[in-house]
Each structure stands twice: as C-alpha cells, then as structure tokens.
Amino acid sequence: MPAIIVVGGQWGDEGKGRVVDLLARKSHIVARYSAGNNAGHTVVNELGEFRLHLVPAGIFYGDKECIIGNGVVIDPAVLLQEIGELEERGVSVERLHISDRCHIIMPYHLLIDRLDEELRGKAAIGTTGRGVGPAFADKVGRLGIRMGDLIDPDAFRQRLSFILPYKNAVLQKLYGAEPLSFEDVSSTYAGYGPQLSPFVTDTAALVQDALDRGETVLLEGAQGALLDLDAGTYEYVTSSVPSSLAGGATVGMGIGPVHVSKVVGVYKAYQTRVGNGPMPTELVDKMGDALRERGWEYGATTGRPRRCGWFDAVAARYSARLNGLTSVAFTRLDVLDGFPSLSICTAYRLGESTIRTFPASSVALARCQPVYEELPGWQKDTRQIRAFEELPPQAKAYVERIQELIGCPIDLVSVGPERDQAIIVNPVF
Numbered sequence: 001m002p003a004i005i006v007v008g009g010q011w012g013d014e015g016k017g018r019v020v021d022l023l024a025r026k027s028h029i030v031a032r033y034s035a036g037n038n039a040g041h042t043v044v045n046e047l048g049e050f051r052l053h054l055v056p057a058g059i060f061y062g063d064k065e066c067i068i069g070n071g072v073v074i075d076p077a078v079l080l081q082e083i084g085e086l087e088e089r090g091v092s093v094e095r096l097h098i099s100d101r102c103h104i105i106m107p108y109h110l111l112i113d114r115l116d117e118e119l120r121g122k123a124a125i126g127t128t129g130r131g132v133g134p135a136f137a138d139k140v141g142r143l144g145i146r147m148g149d150l151i152d153p154d155a156f157r158q159r160l161s162f163i164l165p166y167k168n169a170v171l172q173k174l175y176g177a178e179p180l181s182f183e184d185v186s187s188t189y190a191g192y193g194p195q196l197s198p199f200v201t202d203t204a205a206l207v208q209d210a211l212d213r214g215e216t217v218l219l220e221g222a223q224g225a226l227l228d229l230d231a232g233t234y235e236y237v238t239s240s241v242p243s244s245l246a247g248g249a250t251v252g253m254g255i256g257p258v259h260v261s262k263v264v265g266v267y268k269a270y271q272t273r274v275g276n277g278p279m280p281t282e283l284v285d286k287m288g289d290a291l292r293e294r295g296w297e298y299g300a301t302t303g304r305p306r307r308c309g310w311f312d313a314v315a316a317r318y319s320a321r322l323n324g325l326t327s328v329a330f331t332r333l334d335v336l337d338g339f340p341s342l343s344i345c346t347a348y349r350l351g352e353s354t355i356r357t358f359p360a361s362s363v364a365l366a367r368c369q370p371v372y373e374e375l376p377g378w379q380k381d382t383r384q385i386r387a388f389e390e391l392p393p394q395a396k397a398y399v400e401r402i403q404e405l406i407g408c409p410i411d412l413v414s415v416g417p418e419r420d421q422a423i424i425v426n427p428v429f
C-alpha cells in the first residue's frame, strides 16, 4: 500500500489526531510532515488523554514507526518534554525517528514571535507564540539551524556564531530588546543534541524503503487549509513551508508525489478558529457559547477559547478542491446533539452579489455575510451509535447535505473522542 495523507479542511483542530489514531491501525508508518508545536492533537485511548504537539499520533500502537519529517520545525525542549511524558506514562518512543533536516526553534524565535505580535498591535495574527513563524521565516531566509547541526557540536557552534550576532542586531535595533548570550544559548542547546541524536536519521530514506516494501504510510498534516500560507486567509495564517495542504506532504516527507493514493480531509461538524482573522460564520452569541461549552472548544496548545460558528460549506468545498480530497472524515457530530435547528453556510453575500467561491483577500472575506440553509436538529444522543443507518434521520440528512456541498464522500463520522466512537461509512483504505 502507498502513502495516505490526512489533512485539516478548516482552520485546524478538526480532530486530525483522532482520525490518524484510528487509521494508524492499518498503517506501518505514521509521519508528521509540516508545522511545529503550534499544533496540538488530543488523543484519548486506554492509557488516558494525551496532548501531542510534535510526536505523531501513531506512537500509542507500539508497532508503528513514527516519523517527524523534514518539513517540521522542532523546539527541542518541547520535544524532549513530550518524549519524557510519554515514557513516564508507559508509552515507548523506541520507534520515533526525526529527520536530520528539521529546522530548530531557537530562543530568539520565541522572542521575535512575541515582539512581532506586539509590533503589529491591532493587526496581530494571534499566533500560538511558540516561535514557529520566525523559525520558518529563517528557514526561507537561509538562516536556520537544522537537526543535523544540533547533534554535531562543532557544526552547531559554527552556525550559531554566525547567526546569533545577526539575530541580536535585529532584537536590539528593530525591537529594542536585550541581546541573547552566545554562551547561554549554546550551552542549553548543547545539552539537547546528545538527548535527541538517537532519534535522528534520514527519514526520507526510511519512508522510501517502507514504500518499496509495499507498506502503508500515513502522512499527518497540521492545522488546516484555511490557515495555509497560500490558500488560507492571508495574513492571518500559519507559516509552514512546505504547506500543510496535501500538496506539501511529499515535500515535507522527502518522497515523490507518485506514491500518494488517497487524501483524507478532516472536517468538524461545525466551524472553529483560534487567533485572529475573518470567519464568516462566527457566532458571537449564546449559540456560539453553547458550541464552545458542549464541544469544549479551547486550544490544545494555548488553552485559548476557540471562536465557534456554523459549518461553512463554501470554505469546505474550497479546501476539498485544493487538497484533492478522496475521502472526508466528519468529526464531532455528537456536539450538535440536542440543538433544535442547525444552519449551514452555502454562499456568501458580498455587496450586491452572492458568491460561492472563497475570496483570496481577508478584507473581502471579512465583508462576506453568510447565506444560511436551515436544517432541523435531532434531540437524541448519537454517542453510542456505530452504524450510519442508525443515526436519527435529521443527523443523516445533515451529514448527507454537507457531503453534497463538499463534493466528496464522507467515509467516517465520529461521535465521541474514544477510539471506538466512530461510524465507518466506507473503509477509507
């Protein structure tokens, strides 16, 4: 079997971790290919609830190779803490592999992330503050330090002695901040190298060998299409290079696109967003609060309350097209249990016209008014249902209407956070 990509179809937090956990059962390798510890996956299994920021969700199976691919940026302190926590709770990390090409988040990235947001003032992006954006900016600006440098003390000192004065000049002259000490940074990071080096390898070669043996590789995206640097609501987007879109998966893993056979888009049954930027279906009322409380919509990384609203089918169809989806996994249907009626946004009103396309400009998107279609809700608990036919007729109608609007089959519906709280409509692979 070839490579299968799992991506977010909205603004992140669609439940990719949960879907990957489910699909990992039939896979040999589970790999992350972009972003960093701005991402947060919640996985619930027999060992309890876990929040993963860097380690792929396949780690719980024990027999899957788990890979952090070259497209991911790594904060070594965060990764080591995550590894430590997993081990403490009885999860082996023996099968974790990290690409030697991953870029490293440095202390100045964390500082600049915060200082930049301050400088932007009202135009702040609302980043997760983890240094991810500045680390990707340095990757593109050719000022990055990579995992291969971190585990080689001489290479690391050489890189840092060139880059730190440059960064200190930016900190002092642009932001009026204090410079960082070379000795402090280099001694802290020198401690990380030997701890991470057993995990570091040429992961692209490892994945290629697995593909050549006919094994199944699950490529796990982070965030969602609407946060993508190119496709998303620029400039209120994340900065991953390569993109979190399906198109970025093979670049972020170091394999050819010919290996990909399926792309699974994960969508939540309603809409959420963390951070700033336009969100046409946002509900700043009791209904929005009810969604947030019922769905416990608080960021897995920052704990920020998520903005909640009705399902946006215009955006959903757009992201399905950009990702070339072959399947949809539809999550958190149970959160809608009990609402008397539900709305789906099927078009936007923009000035005098009605549009069904997603505007490129965030300014234009902010002007868009949602056009809603109203559907009756179901006042029944769906959490114990395991077959699509057994869903209340209104729930089936809601799922089927969204499937039609996205234009891609919904093959999986989740009705709770536990591994078995899923309805397999059609096997994804």
Ligand code: IMP
Pocket (backbone or CB within 6 Å): 011, 012, 013, 038, 039, 040, 125, 126, 127, 128, 129, 130, 132, 133, 222, 223, 227, 236, 237, 238, 239, 274, 275, 276
């Ligand atoms: P950054 O990725 O920290 O630079 O943040 C840029 C934007 O992406 C902000 O709106 C964040 O809230 C959002 N963002 C980044 N990662 C995630 C995620 O994993 N889930 C949801 N939103 C995210």
Ligand code: MG
Pocket (backbone or CB within 6 Å): 012, 013, 014, 039, 040, 041, 042, 300
């Ligand atoms: Mg998340």
